[in-house]
Amino acid sequence: MNVDRLFEKRGSDKFDDSQAKRPAHSREERVLEFLERDDAVGPQKNVDYNEQWVKNSLTKLGELVTSNLQMREKHSSDPTKLMDSEFELFQGLKAWSEISIALAEAQDYPQCYAALVASPVFAEVVRLLASHPNIDVREQVLLILVDLVEEERDECRSVLGQFFTNCKIGDLLGKFLGGLDSIADRQLSEQYSTLCLGFAITLSEFENVTLTTRTELNDKVLEIIESTKQQIDQTSQYAMEYLQELLVGRGQSEIESFEKENDADLVETLMVAWSKLRKVPISGTETTEFKENCILVLSYILRFDAYKARFLENDGLELAMLFVNSEISKHHINAGFKILASVIDEQTGALVVEMGVLKPLLKHFETKVPKENSCSPHVLRLLSQLYKFLPFRSDARIRVTNKLIHKDFAGLKKVLRLWKLLEADDSDNELVLESLALTNTVLLWAFNESLVTSAGAQRLLADHDIEPGQFIQAVDLDIETASDDEERELLSSLRDSVDAKLKNGRSEK
Numbered sequence: 001m002n003v004d005r006l007f008e009k010r011g012s013d014k015f016d017d018s019q020a021k022r023p024a025h026s027r028e029e030r031v032l033e034f035l036e037r038d039d040a041v042g043p044q045k046n047v048d049y050n051e052q053w054v055k056n057s058l059t060k061l062g063e064l065v066t067s068n069l070q071m072r073e074k075h076s077s078d079p080t081k082l083m084d085s086e087f088e089l090f091q092g093l094k095a096w097s098e099i100s101i102a103l104a105e106a107q108d109y110p111q112c113y114a115a116l117v118a119s120p121v122f123a124e125v126v127r128l129l130a131s132h133p134n135i136d137v138r139e140q141v142l143l144i145l146v147d148l149v150e151e152e153r154d155e156c157r158s159v160l161g162q163f164f165t166n167c168k169i170g171d172l173l174g175k176f177l178g179g180l181d182s183i184a185d186r187q188l189s190e191q192y193s194t195l196c197l198g199f200a201i202t203l204s205e206f207e208n209v210t211l212t213t214r215t216e217l218n219d220k221v222l223e224i225i226e227s228t229k230q231q232i233d234q235t236s237q238y239a240m241e242y243l244q245e246l247l248v249g250r251g252q253s254e255i256e257s258f259e260k261e262n263d264a265d266l267v268e269t270l271m272v273a274w275s276k277l278r279k280v281p282i283s284g285t286e287t288t289e290f291k292e293n294c295i296l297v298l299s300y301i302l303r304f305d306a307y308k309a310r311f312l313e314n315d316g317l318e319l320a321m322l323f324v325n326s327e328i329s330k331h332h333i334n335a336g337f338k339i340l341a342s343v344i345d346e347q348t349g350a351l352v353v354e355m356g357v358l359k360p361l362l363k364h365f366e367t368k369v370p371k372e373n374s375c376s377p378h379v380l381r382l383l384s385q386l387y388k389f390l391p392f393r394s395d396a397r398i399r400v401t402n403k404l405i406h407k408d409f410a411g412l413k414k415v416l417r418l419w420k421l422l423e424a425d426d427s428d429n430e431l432v433l434e435s436l437a438l439t440n441t442v443l444l445w446a447f448n449e450s451l452v453t454s455a456g457a458q459r460l461l462a463d464h465d466i467e468p469g470q471f472i473q474a475v476d477l478d479i480e481t482a483s484d485d486e487e488r489e490l491l492s493s494l495r496d497s498v499d500a501k502l503k504n505g506r507s508e509k
Contacts (some may be wrong), residue, residue, distance in 0.1 A: 049102040051111040055119075057096055062121035064092040065128070072133075086134055093125075093140040100147035103156070113156050117163040126167055130175030135183065135192065138176060142195055149202045161208040169209070173200055174216020190235050197221070197238035204245040211246055212254060214261040222264055225273055230280045232287040240273070244293040252304045267310040270298040274335070275319055282331035295335050299342035308343050316343070317351060324360050330373050333364055337378035344385035353386070353396040358403045367417040369425060370435050376418060377431065380438035387445035388490075401449045409460060412452075415442055416464045423474060437478050444475065444494040447501060454504045461502070468502040 047053065071085040099116070106112045116122050128141045151157055176196050183189040200217060203209050211217065224239040247255055247266075259266055274294050282291050301307040316339070323336030340352055361382060364375040383400070390397035404411035422436040447457045461468055475495045482488035 047102075049106040049112075050108050051106070051115050053102055053106075054099070054112045054115045057099065057102075058116070058119045058121045061092055061096050061125065064089045065121065065124055086137070090134075090137055090140060093137065093144065097140075097144050097147060099144065100150070103148070103151070109153075109156065113159045117159055122163075123167055126169070127172065130172045130179075135179070138179070139192060139195070142176065142199060146195070146199050146202070149199065149206075157206055158208055161203075161206040164203060164206070165208065165210045168215070169203065170200075170211050170213070170215025170217040174218070174220045177220045178216065190233060193235045194238045197235070197242050201238070201242050201245050204242065212250070212258045212261065214263075218258075218262045218264075222262065222269065226269055228273055228276065228290075230276050232284075232290045234286055237286040237290045237293075240290050240293040240297075244297045247297055248300045252306070255301060255304070256306075265310075266297070266301055267307055267314065267316075270294055270301075271311070271314055271316060271319065274298065278319075278322060278326070278332070279328070282329055288331065291331060291335060295338055299338055302339070302342045308345075308348075311343060312348070317348065317355065321352070321355050321357065324357065330364075330375055333360070334373065334375055334378050337361075337364075337375065337382050341378065341382040341385050344382070345389050346391070349386050349389045350394070350396040353390075353399055357382070358399060362403060362411050362414070365411075365414055365418075367414050367421070369421050370431055372431070374431075377435045377438060380415075380435065380442050384438055384441045384445065387442070397449075398451070401446065401451045404446055405451060409456070412443075412446055412460060413464075415439060415446075416460060416466065419443065419471075420464055420466065423470075436474070437481075440471075440475050440478050441491070441494075443471070444491070444498050447498045448494060454501045457498075458502055468499075472499050472502075 068082075068085045068089040071082055075081040103109055103112050103116070125141055126145070129138055129145075132138050132141075148160060149157075151160065173196055177193055180189045180192050183192070200211070200221075204211055221239045221242055224236055225243065228236040228239075247258065250258075255266070258264070274291070277287070277291055280287075282288055298311075302311055320336045320339045320343075323332045324340070326332035326336070340357065344352070361379050365379045366374055366376045368374075370376045386400050387397070390400065404415070419436070419439045422432055422439060425432050425436075446452055458468070461471060472495065475491065475498075479488055479491045479495065482491060
């Protein structure tokens with residue numbers, strides 16, 4: 001806790017942590033005095049945590065909050081007289097952080113939660129996030145709330161979630177973030193902002209917490225993302241992660257409502273944030289996670305036609321191709337592939353082929369078990385999408401197949417070599433399983449093409465010591481685990497066609 005901030009000047013409506021007034025005695029004397037008094041308050045021993053304990057603790061805390069408010073009003077012109085009151089409130093909040101332990105251990109926890117959320121004291125404490133001029137007090141309140149939302153029992157999360165919605169937690173958190181603008185120490189500001197945004201990320205996982213409406217938190221998050229420079233910090237990283245947690249998985253109407261409520265254009269915001277990374281290395285936790293969450297949100301909303309149309313109008317394909325052709329890092333190339341795969345349809349498929357996507361597609365395909373930053377899964381997904389949407393016998397589709405069979409089936413041979421490695425991998429690695437399923441799908445599409453004869457497909461499998469039945473068996477497993485009926489039906493149709501083709505190839509021999 002920073003002693004200097006205990007002597008800040010109280011403003012009427014604004015935070016002013018940067019203009020703290022200090023008493024006449026030396027800073028060293030004040031720090032020593034403060035540290036001697038700032039004894040850690042640990043959990044009480046042999047306490048019977050129950051509803052009455054919760055009520056009693058709230059009563060004591062309420063007295064401290066009221067006393068501090070009265071002292072601030074009485075001594076608004078002389079902040080040095082607030083030290084005792086500030087210290088007592090801060091220590092009281094530290095002691096009350098035991099509430100999370102009490103709620104976890106109490107036998108009558110449903111009554112404890114009911115008493116907590118019904119208490120006007122708890123509501124007043126939460127409002128301190130936005131109203132108290134002392135950053136240490138605001139931080140301590142936030143730390144308490146962070147502990148509370150670690151609760152895993154559904155009925156308790158439901159009670160907390162409803163409370164947070166009723167108290168308009170989004171606005172309180174937005175005011176907390178806004179109050180950090182006066183802190184000159186960038187590192188300290190980043191520490192507080194990530195604590196706040198981390199809490200918001202956890203809240204977004206609560207089913208009954210409403211955060212998609214217009215809130216000061218969303219305003220601030222969008223402002224942080226839009227003002228992000230090429231050098232990404234933790235605040236920007238957490239802001240983008242919050243946006244991802246809030247929006248990915250929601251329906252189109254909910255996302256459109258978020259945009260309307262918050263006066264936002266998600267496509268433009270995300271494209272601008274992504275484009276800032278085009279010429280800079282993507283390394284380090286902050287930049288990498290910022291990029292991954294940005295691409296995840298953008299690729300998710302692009303599955304909806306209205307957002308895809310906006311993306312195309314803003315030259316999104318051109319931007320994606322710039323990343324695909326990047327020579328800076330695999331992160332750039334993967335981001336381009338992932339976005340392209342998310343927008344492929346009958347119209348865009350032919351466009352990206354015409355724009356030259358096939359050359360880098362196979363250039364970055366690796367015949368080794370994929371790791372987190374491998375290009376191969378993204379290449380396979382894009383190939384699969386091209387085959388799915390390009391019309392049969394269209395020029396673009398023929399060009400895709402020709403790319404795979406050029407130079408004595410060099411492309412398909414790379415896919416088959418990867419298939420062998422993935423099939424032999426007996427781990428439960430999610431990326432390996434996903435890549436194997438994508439490899440199966442690409443091979444099914446390619447083997448179905450008229451440019452690949454029955455005998456040719458049979459020979460390719462034999463050259464790689466793959467029995468046709470082994471391949472079909474792997475496909476059958478994909479069909480069993482398909483996520484929806486449409487995918488299952490498509491895979492079944494392809495499987496039957498390829499199976500018949502391979503059997504015909506064997507009979508020709």
